[in-house]
Amino acid sequence: TVGAIGYGSYEIYNKRHPLEQKPFDPKKRTVVVLGSGWGAVSFLKSINTDDYNVMVVSPRNYFLFTPLLPSCTVGTIELRSIMEPIRFITQHKTRNVKFYESECTDIDPESKTISITDVSDIKGSVSNTTIPYDYLVMAIGADNQTFGMAGVREYACFLKEVWDAQKIRTRLMDCVESAGFAKQAPEEVDRLLHMVVVGGGPTGVEYAAELHDFLKDDLEVWYPELADKFKITLVEALPNVLPMFSSQLIQYTESTFKQNKIEVLTKTMVKEVADKEIKVMDANKNLVSIPYGLLVWATGNCPRPLTRKLMARVKEAQTSPRGILVDDYMRVAGAPDIYAIGDCTFSKYAPTAQVATQQGLYLASVFENLARMEDGQNKKITPFEYSHQGSLAYIGSDKAIADLPFLNGNVSVGGVATYVFWRSVYISNMFSFRNRFLVVGDWMKSKVFGRDVSR
Ligand code: FAD
Ligand code: MG
Ligand code: MG
Ligand code: MG
Ligand code: MG
Known part of the structure; x- marks a missing residue:
């Protein structure tokens, strides 16, 4: 157990140590997830890491429960109570997901690589690099709309x-x-x-x-x-x-x-x-x-700079200025192997945690079915359907x-x-x-x- 190898005796560490989890396997394909918000976390909680190597890139090393954020502005609730360290999610049970605290600054759908930058105040000697992906899941949310108004x-x-x-x-x-x-x-x-x-x-x-x-x-x-x-x-x-x-x-x-x-x-x-x-x-x-x-x-x-950058790279297929166009399977139009969920997409649904969560869950099931189909099982991939609660x-x-x-x-x-x-x-x-x-x-x-x- 973890206790036996000297990693504390708290209940929280039980089965969470990387040594007890499955290592990265070069034979498996790599799914890179951008973001640590509602969409990303819902995907991460249900993706089967037996099938894929999973990696997360986000400038925030925590998940934020946004519905209670207004209560934090006046101290009804304290901020730390609605934050959850991302590692509590990426290293849960046997799940073993790599996390890099950094911002993705560019996506190259041709070479299937992303550029990442450490945007925190304290950096080491390497703070920019690129990483390859087989599948990319964009869940980077959106920026605040200012209508370009000065001030x-x-x-x-x-x-x-x-x-x-x-x-x-x-x-x-x-x-x-x-x-x-x-x-x-x-x-x-x-x-x-x-x-x-x-x-x-x-x-x-x-x-x-x-x-x-x-x-x-x-x-x-x-x-x-x-x-x-x-x-x-x-x-x-x-x-x-x-x-x-x-x-x-x-x-x-x-x-x-x-x-x-x-x-x-x-x-x-x-x-x-x-x-x-x-x-x-x-x-x-x-x-x-x-x-x-x-x-x-x-x-x-409004769309984040990275969202606009990706849309510009595949601009023939991306015709809406308001967000990434995806099909009924959450695939980005014009960019095979890239999926997008949540507030970064332009969809018929309101930009809510409810939508992002359902899309994250759905996408994990798509990945599961793809893997089972490769095993020769008879599976079908059905389009995403939103159920309003x-x-x-x-x-x-x-x-x-x-x-x-x-x-x-x-x-x-x-x-x-x-x-x-x-x-x-x-x-x-x-x-x-x-x-x-x-x-x-x-x-x-x-x-x-x-x-x-x-x-
Ligand atoms: P987010 O949850 O915003 O996550 C985006 C993630 O991407 C973040 O971790 C961010 O750090 C990361 N990121 C940003 N840029 C990059 C980059 N370049 N590279 C890598 N990662 C990046 N919805 C409801 O359903 N019910 C509610 O009651 C509700 N209340 C809300 C209250 C408030 C105050 C706010 C602000 C929102 C509320 N929402 C609510 C909406 C809900 O929070 C969003 O719809 C939801 O967060 C969208 O999920 P997401 O994963 O798309 O984006
Ligand atoms: Mg997210
Ligand atoms: Mg969030
Ligand atoms: Mg004063
Ligand atoms: Mg740092």
Whole structure:
């Protein structure tokens, strides 16, 4: 056992040591996976490593449970609780998958090689190299959409990665403390305590909801002199928030936000972003300036540079600027032996973890069937079919909304019971017992002690 060869006595190390796992076999074909997010991890959890040598390349050596990221911006949950080291997944049981913490910077479908670069702060003498693949699985997700607007990257905070949540949490407390600074000018207090969210999709809505809870539960208690100055505004270009939900739940969300004094400005387009204010075109086509202390930008996805590079290499087959075109078997159009799943693809489905997970699972089964067919077994490869399990969102003050497909119809529910359901669904979808344990612990901790208001 691992203990016997001196690798610690923790349960976690049981059967996880590379010496107990199958070595790389030159006779097997190599599958290189790009990414360590939802799509990649779902694929890795079910790929049969008896059939293939598997290798993962990602600049992040952990998986991030994104649905609970908005809760980390205000400290309801701590970031480390929703991160899972990738090696817990790549070295699980007899699975033996190599991991390189690096970014893939180019893909050459002709020579079937990829270029990888160590993008971390600390590097060794080798930080660029190429590796060959037999099959490539692209699961690199997407970039933040800025519509090319100047100032967004400079002044706004995104909400996609660990460092985004950290930045928001720090800036939020920075704004509050500066607003409370001795003899602060009243209009500056109003500006600093104005939290503006751009984008009325699930990320923007859930973030505004978490922020509201933090103001009500914690900040108003610790900063009573500022309590009536806090303001949250959500800016959305479309006529309503959460377009993927039923109209009943959209109304329920908008009325809950009204009760919670979150101002929702619909049909409002951001035109300019500066360091202390944004300029918007409001519903009546007037140009209005909105001063802010904290600006969070959640307006959706656009392709990453590597995605664009690959599309340009096979541009006859790649005709959509919005993402990689794949066929019903997740094969990249124009690039044989490359598969793509999740947010980096242009597909008929919404860019969600739910879709990426199902595609990852599906692709692992395709690889399994291919191997069995080579063994001479009679197998058939059927196209990918998405099965929608429903949409859920947290909307603040212990209320959530859910649109669930149910007995050929749809059920739309909202309220406190839905919130309990929302929590249980997220908990049961967490990848490991360890994550579940940590998140439940954080929820209990913030109930008992309140959220941590230190910067
Ligand atoms: P990701 O999970 O983003 O993974 C991409 C991976 O690729 C990352 O590990 C990244 O580091 C890596 N990578 C990037 N560039 C390179 C490169 N050049 N080379 C190698 N690796 C690279 N979906 C839901 O279904 N339900 C929800 O409740 C939900 N809530 C969300 C809340 C937030 C705040 C956010 C941001 C998203 C939410 N989503 C939700 C959407 C969901 O997170 C995405 O759809 C999902 O992450 C897509 O999976 P993916 O594998 O395509 O990309
Ligand atoms: Mg991924
Ligand atoms: Mg992820
Ligand atoms: Mg390094
Ligand atoms: Mg300050």
